[in-house]
Amino acid sequence: MNNVLTAIQNEARRILQEGIVDVVVGFEAGTLQLKAQPFFMHKADDVDKLVWNGFCQNNLATYLTRLDKQQRIGIICRGCDSRAVRTLVMEHQYDREKLYLIGVPCTGIVDWRAVQRQTGEDILSAEEIGDEIVIATPQKKWKFSRAEMLHDSCKRCAHPNPVGVDITIGELLPEGDPQQAFTRTREFELKSAEDRYAYFQVEAERCIRCYACREACPMCYCSECFVDYTTPRWAESMITPSGTQAWHIIRAFHQAGRCVSCGACERACPMDIKMTYLTDKLNRDMLDLYGFDVGENDDKQPPFAAFSLDDRDRFVK
Amino acid sequence: METRLLKKSQLLSFIAGLMEQQAVFAPVKNGDFTQFQQINQADELDLESTHNTRYPPKALFQPQSEPLFEFRDGKFVSLLGEIQPRIIFGIRPCDVHALQLLDTVFNAEGAQDPYWLAKREKTTIITLGCEQPCSTCFCTSVGGSPFDRRGSDLLLTNMGDYFAFEVVTERGNALVQSMPVAADGQANDVKDMQTKAEASFPKAFDPTGIRDKLYQLFSSNYWKKMQESCLGCGVCTYLCPTCFCFDIVDEKQRNQRVRNWDTCMFRVYSQEASGHNPRPTKLERTRQRIMHKYAYWLDNINEIGCTGCGRCVRYCPVNLDIRWMIQTAQNWVEA
Amino acid sequence: MNHQPRIVVFQCQFCLYAETDQHWMDHELPANFKLVKVPCSGRISPLFVLNAFQGGADGVLISGCVPEMCHYKEGNLGARRQLDEFSRLLKYIGLEEQRIRFAWIDVNQRGRIQQELASFEKDLADLPRNERLATRTPVEQGALQ
Numbered sequence: 182m183n184n185v186l187t188a189i190q191n192e193a194r195r196i197l198q199e200g201i202v203d204v205v206v207g208f209e210a211g212t213l214q215l216k217a218q219p220f221f222m223h224k225a226d227d228v229d230k231l232v233w234n235g236f237c238q239n240n241l242a243t244y245l246t247r248l249d250k251q252q253r254i255g256i257i258c259r260g261c262d263s264r265a266v267r268t269l270v271m272e273h274q275y276d277r278e279k280l281y282l283i284g285v286p287c288t289g290i291v292d293w294r295a296v297q298r299q300t301g302e303d304i305l306s307a308e309e310i311g312d313e314i315v316i317a318t319p320q321k322k323w324k325f326s327r328a329e330m331l332h333d334s335c336k337r338c339a340h341p342n343p344v345g346v347d348i349t350i351g352e353l354l355p356e357g358d359p360q361q362a363f364t365r366t367r368e369f370e371l372k373s374a375e376d377r378y379a380y381f382q383v384e385a386e387r388c389i390r391c392y393a394c395r396e397a398c399p400m401c402y403c404s405e406c407f408v409d410y411t412t413p414r415w416a417e418s419m420i421t422p423s424g425t426q427a428w429h430i431i432r433a434f435h436q437a438g439r440c441v442s443c444g445a446c447e448r449a450c451p452m453d454i455k456m457t458y459l460t461d462k463l464n465r466d467m468l469d470l471y472g473f474d475v476g477e478n479d480d481k482q483p484p485f486a487a488f489s490l491d492d493r494d495r496f497v498k
Numbered sequence: 499m500e501t502r503l504l505k506k507s508q509l510l511s512f513i514a515g516l517m518e519q520q521a522v523f524a525p526v527k528n529g530d531f532t533q534f535q536q537i538n539q540a541d542e543l544d545l546e547s548t549h550n551t552r553y554p555p556k557a558l559f560q561p562q563s564e565p566l567f568e569f570r571d572g573k574f575v576s577l578l579g580e581i582q583p584r585i586i587f588g589i590r591p592c593d594v595h596a597l598q599l600l601d602t603v604f605n606a607e608g609a610q611d612p613y614w615l616a617k618r619e620k621t622t623i624i625t626l627g628c629e630q631p632c633s634t635c636f637c638t639s640v641g642g643s644p645f646d647r648r649g650s651d652l653l654l655t656n657m658g659d660y661f662a663f664e665v666v667t668e669r670g671n672a673l674v675q676s677m678p679v680a681a682d683g684q685a686n687d688v689k690d691m692q693t694k695a696e697a698s699f700p701k702a703f704d705p706t707g708i709r710d711k712l713y714q715l716f717s718s719n720y721w722k723k724m725q726e727s728c729l730g731c732g733v734c735t736y737l738c739p740t741c742f743c744f745d746i747v748d749e750k751q752r753n754q755r756v757r758n759w760d761t762c763m764f765r766v767y768s769q770e771a772s773g774h775n776p777r778p779t780k781l782e783r784t785r786q787r788i789m790h791k792y793a794y795w796l797d798n799i800n801e802i803g804c805t806g807c808g809r810c811v812r813y814c815p816v817n818l819d820i821r822w823m824i825q826t827a828q829n830w831v832e833a
Numbered sequence: 834m835n836h837q838p839r840i841v842v843f844q845c846q847f848c849l850y851a852e853t854d855q856h857w858m859d860h861e862l863p864a865n866f867k868l869v870k871v872p873c874s875g876r877i878s879p880l881f882v883l884n885a886f887q888g889g890a891d892g893v894l895i896s897g898c899v900p901e902m903c904h905y906k907e908g909n910l911g912a913r914r915q916l917d918e919f920s921r922l923l924k925y926i927g928l929e930e931q932r933i934r935f936a937w938i939d940v941n942q943r944g945r946i947q948q949e950l951a952s953f954e955k956d957l958a959d960l961p962r963n964e965r966l967a968t969r970t971p972v973e974q975g976a977l978q
Contacts, residue, residue, distance in 0.1 A: 212811070212819040213633060219727040219816050239816055243729070247780070298530060302549050302632055370925065378927025378965045389553065389562065391736045392764075393815050396729035407880065409766050415880050417749050418758050419563040423887050423968035434879055434922055449815035451552055451733050453530055462925050466918055485918075488910035490900050751888075751969055 185351045194225045205255035208237040214307040215293035235291040240445040242399035259287035261443035263343035264476025265399040284343025289335035334444025337362040363465035387452040397449035400439045433459035438483040499665040502677035513540040521584040549632040554739040568754040585622045591646035592805040596739035598649040625650040629695045634808030636702035645692040662688040702821035709796040725784035727816045732761035734810035837865045838891040838957035845874040845897040847904040848938040875908025879919035887969040892957045896936045
């Protein structure tokens with residue numbers, strides 16, 4: 182990791198010094214164990230504070246739609262981040278000419294909740310050492326297999342390698358079968374309709390409508406979100422099954438063909454709602470029905486931006 | 499007022515006794531979570547979690563969604579209803595002091611909120627003090643303490659094999675008459691424990707002069723830096739025990755007027771009907787939040803509007819740490 | 834089940850032959866059906882369908898023109914993909930799949946809409962009332978009760 186970090190830092194410094202970008206978006210050390218903070222480097226000196234490790238849990242592409250579009254921006258991207266950037270560029274949200282993407286193949290994000298579930302909350306130190314995560318709490322030292330402590334989306338990830346980037350730092354990793362991300366949705370479908378709805382209800386019940394999922398998601402950038410509409414009132418702002426279920430269903434649906442399965446939404450949620458079971462189902466359908474793998478290339482039209490007379494005739498009688 | 503003692507082994511029967519008289523709300527564990535809920539059995543109570551609940555107990559007084567009234571067959575029907583007396587057990591001093599701060603909002607001279615008051619009046623508060631801080635606690639940096647008595651009816655200290663119940667009010671006193679009174683030696687032990695615990699809480703920053711410093715920094719680059727990583731979600735405000743902003747909506751589809759929590763972190767919060775927004779970017783909104791807690795509250799009632807519970811620190815999706823923000827402000831030198 | 838299913842019909846205004854079928858829809862539709870006419874099936878957003886179920890509809894029928902007969906040329910093609918996928922999503926979270934039906938109608942198919950509605954109603958009567966997703970409190974008498 183250290184060589185990779187140094188190489189990332191060197192590249193970040195270079196593009197700042199040479200005036201290729203106005204700002205580089207990366208991470209710096211967090212104030213809590215197991216966390217890192219998104220960090221904006223405006224001058225070469227700032228780069229000294231850059232970190233890159235398994236605690237960097239945000240999808241940095243989400244900042245693209247919040248920054249001044251005239252700026253030239255450098256972003257450090259993993260697989261999912263780069264696919265999100267590519268999709269945003271395809272949706273004309275940013276000019277690719279103004280972006281400089283530093284790609285880094287990804288070994289997954291550590292799920293701090295999974296660690297705390299084992300160790301309790303009082304973590305004095307957390308380090309990634311090789312394949313392991315070493316934790317110290319006041320009572321004892323813990324060692325975990327890093328692979329077991331990864332966030333669920335990372336465990337399922339088929340695309341660790343960045344795409345469409347200007348430079349790749351670090352060794353490329355084996356790509357997986359895109360279908361592997363969706364095994365869980367197939368298992369879910371084996372449940373009865375009643376059980377599926379019960380699961381959906383229970384997950385939706387905890388929601389406090391903080392919209393952290395929306396803000397953490399790079400693909401949610403509407404200047405007016407449908408939840409804020411009053412005429413018509415699609416989703417009441419009350420914490421009720423009606424409003425909250427509508428929120429979950431429609432937000433997931435608006436991601437169909439756009440979601441990169443990064444899991445940033447789940448990591449952002451303060452109530453531990455694991456909503457990727459919805460978006461993964463939609464992504465699976467996009468792959469199975471339309472052969473579309475989000476962020477795969479720059480040309481393919483997302484399924485809902487196109488249509489064809491050849492579309493399945495399932496219901497045209 | 500005196501201190502009384504209860505053996506740990508008798509805690510559940512004490513709770514069961516309380517439940518015979520009133521509804522009891524306590525932290526209940528649900529998966530990875532603890533949350534304040536009404537308990538149906540005494541053993542549902544979870545006091546093992548070393549840290550606070552995620553969702554703040556202010557929700558027991560200002561529910562996240564509170565229907566105020568409705569129209570039925572063209573007639574106005576108030577939904578205020580009769581509040582049954584209830585006990586909140588196991589709430590922490592930071593959250594209790596937060597309720598007092600909110601009293602200055604909802605129970606202000608000439609502006610009394612009947613929905614808030616009705617619940618406040620019917621609630622007995624049995625607070626559990628904190629003998630050890632968690633990594634995100636910072637009550638001692640904002641004028642609080644892990645054994646702060648303010649606002650409690652009874653304050654509990656965990657002494658290992660027994661609990662010490664310090665009586666703070668008459669209301670609390672009435673509940674502990676059957677417990678033995680602590681001898682002087684025991685009362686001193688409790689005091690020692692509390693002093694030691696308070697000393698072990700790390701100082702996150704020095705709040706001296708923060709109000710003036712923040713005013714000084716109003717137009718500086720400090721805010722440009724602070725707001726950069728903020729996502730503009732509502733996690734910090736919704737989990738915060740001192741946040742109170744709300745939005746009142748007429749939900750036509752259910753014929754009700756409802757009050758919901760609102761957050762100054764959303765762009766639409768300050769959006770006016772004309773389209774003008776006095777807080778158009780994240781910078782203004784981030785500045786507003788921090789200054790409200792650490793400057794405007796001081797202006798209004800001479801107290802910091804943050805009680806150091808640490809929820810925003812723990813659950814912010816981008817680890818934007820308010821302790822770091824205040825520390826940075828205190829040390830900021832404009833380039 | 835002996836109940837009269839409550840059905841919401843989203844109908845493209847061009848798919849029916851005006852003098853008979855459209856007239857019937859506008860004037861003789863039984864009380865347990867609610868008609869929402871749209872300029873084109875492409876206007877039908879998944880939000881409409883969700884809204885209908887949340888309001889208590891037992892079934893939603895979406896009726897539009899067959900491919901190549903769209904008055905606006907391609908509106909119905911865009912609708913198909915989105916609404917098809919949305920119905921799959923609703924099925925995934927536990928809504929019975931029989932509750933959503935599509936009818937792509939050629940304006941020459943006289944009387945087809947009545948047949949579709951009759952058959953839909955019959956199939957829905959075999960299911961219980963929609964309880965999943967019917968989470969929004971109905972407001973007044975006369976709305977979907």
